[in-house]
Amino acid sequence: MRSLTHFMKQTPALLLFILLIIGCSDNKQQWTFEQQIKLPAKSRPLSMALIDDELWFSDPQNYRLLKINRKGNVLDSISGLKRPMNIGSYQDQLYVPEFLTDRIWKFDKGNKEQISIHKKLKAPAGITVQKDSLAIADFYNHRIVLQSGDQTKIIGSKGHKEAQLYYPIDVKIHKGKIYVADAYNNRIQVFKSNGKFLQTIGIGDSLKVASGIDLTNNIIAVTDQEHNRVMLYNHKGTLLQKLTENITYPTDVMFTNDTLYIANFKDNALTVYTKKQQ
Amino acid sequence: MKKLSIILFLTSFMILSARGQLIKVEQVIYGMDCAPCAYGMERSFTKMDGIDEVKVSLNEGKAYLNLTKKHQLTLLDIQKQVKDGGFSPKQAEVILKGELVKANNQWRVKANDETFLITKATDSGITSGLKPGNIKLKGIIKNASGGVDNTWKLEIKEILNP
Numbered sequence: 453m454r455s456l457t458h459f460m461k462q463t464p465a466l467l468l469f470i471l472l473i474i475g476c477s478d479n480k481q482q483w484t485f486e487q488q489i490k491l492p493a494k495s496r497p498l499s500m501a502l503i504d505d506e507l508w509f510s511d512p513q514n515y516r517l518l519k520i521n522r523k524g525n526v527l528d529s530i531s532g533l534k535r536p537m538n539i540g541s542y543q544d545q546l547y548v549p550e551f552l553t554d555r556i557w558k559f560d561k562g563n564k565e566q567i568s569i570h571k572k573l574k575a576p577a578g579i580t581v582q583k584d585s586l587a588i589a590d591f592y593n594h595r596i597v598l599q600s601g602d603q604t605k606i607i608g609s610k611g612h613k614e615a616q617l618y619y620p621i622d623v624k625i626h627k628g629k630i631y632v633a634d635a636y637n638n639r640i641q642v643f644k645s646n647g648k649f650l651q652t653i654g655i656g657d658s659l660k661v662a663s664g665i666d667l668t669n670n671i672i673a674v675t676d677q678e679h680n681r682v683m684l685y686n687h688k689g690t691l692l693q694k695l696t697e698n699i700t701y702p703t704d705v706m707f708t709n710d711t712l713y714i715a716n717f718k719d720n721a722l723t724v725y726t727k728k729q730q
Numbered sequence: 731m732k733k734l735s736i737i738l739f740l741t742s743f744m745i746l747s748a749r750g751q752l753i754k755v756e757q758v759i760y761g762m763d764c765a766p767c768a769y770g771m772e773r774s775f776t777k778m779d780g781i782d783e784v785k786v787s788l789n790e791g792k793a794y795l796n797l798t799k800k801h802q803l804t805l806l807d808i809q810k811q812v813k814d815g816g817f818s819p820k821q822a823e824v825i826l827k828g829e830l831v832k833a834n835n836q837w838r839v840k841a842n843d844e845t846f847l848i849t850k851a852t853d854s855g856i857t858s859g860l861k862p863g864n865i866k867l868k869g870i871i872k873n874a875s876g877g878v879d880n881t882w883k884l885e886i887k888e889i890l891n892p
Binding site for chain 1: 764765766769770772773776787788789
């Protein structure tokens with residue numbers, strides 16, 4: 453009788469535990485391949501950005517950006533850019549780092565304007581903008597330049613240790629933190645906006661060139677370029693899922709609602725994954 | 731005195747004008763596997779004196795270089811730049827002008843400080859028409875490790891109009 457009572461007391465906890473396990477298992481296998489968007493011949497999509505629900509991608513091989521619909525048809529283009537790399541967008545503005553000239557361009561309703569950066573860049577490879585802050589992956593300087601108004605902060609220095617960077621290619625700002633695709637250290641590093649190191653993600657997962665990053669409130673996606681896959685982590689750095697289907701040399705990822713876009717640089721196509729409905 | 735200065739100036743100008751040089755180089759580069767790799771190579775070429783225009787193709791693994799009208803660049807300089815970038819220079823296709831001479835039964839072209847030995851791989855139809863003097867040609871240097879003592883082995887593909 454005592455055992456039965458004890459068991460009944462433990463049942464709710466047991467049920468909760470079982471539900472939790474099921475829930476966690478579902479979180480690990482949520483994203484599934486939906487489609488490939490074939491792009492114009494000879495285009496090489498390096499990175500993506502969304503403006504008013506319209507998709508732009510950078511095509512540095514052809515010195516341009518292209519705007520496409522979900523079928524891959526070209527709607528607009530911006531030419532004459534000297535190797536545009538990982539582009540960013542904020543509200544209805546497009547931000548373009550020019551790898552060859554060390555310039556940052558802003559495109560706003562067809563108007564082109566150079567953004568003044570308070571530090572000398574050396575091959576800017578990625579840019580992200582949030583409100584009045586922008587962060588640039590300064591490739592050959594092995595650092596992130598974080599600029600807010602008149603203030604500039606340098607994050608990282610060349611190296612392989614914690615808080616050091618080695619050829620960073622992409623960067624994102626999310627809820628006051630700076631997420632860096634520390635490409636040739638094969639990892640993600642996270643910093644506070646004051647430069648304080650917070651965490652490393654991806655160590656032990658055999659990443660080879662972590663070249664692109666994007667995130668939501670729950671998930672961090674990073675491209676594992678040389679292994680033709682995209683890795684999904686939670687914000688604690690736990691690996692949730694490895695995406696491999698129809699992914700070839702991924703250089704960038706982009707979340708929008710429950711859709712994940714992947715730029716396949718050597719395949720002139722974007723791969724689309726969606727979250728499985730439960 | 732004034733006449734002497736003019737003569738000296740004109741003579742120097744003629745010598746410099748006649749001096750051979752590379753005009754275009756299409757350099758195969760191994761190891762450029764990523765976009766920043768290729769574009770980084772493009773950046774470094776852009777900074778070299780004597781480069782008028784450069785484009786690096788990741789697809790083809792090549793750098794396409796147009797050189798300025800007057801420059802001191804050698805093929806060795808270009809290939810050193812590739813090596814300094816961490817990559818391996820392989821075959822190069824060049825357009826150059828220079829002085830064609832024959833010594834010890836070997837045709838050779840001098841351009842800047844380099845000598846290009848014309849190889850037996852050159853089509854006999856081209857070889858049979860060679861004459862000492864100024865020449866402009868397109869050719870291939872297959873062995874990137876040449877360049878010892880500033881000398882290369884070159885197969886002429888085409889004689890061009892000067």
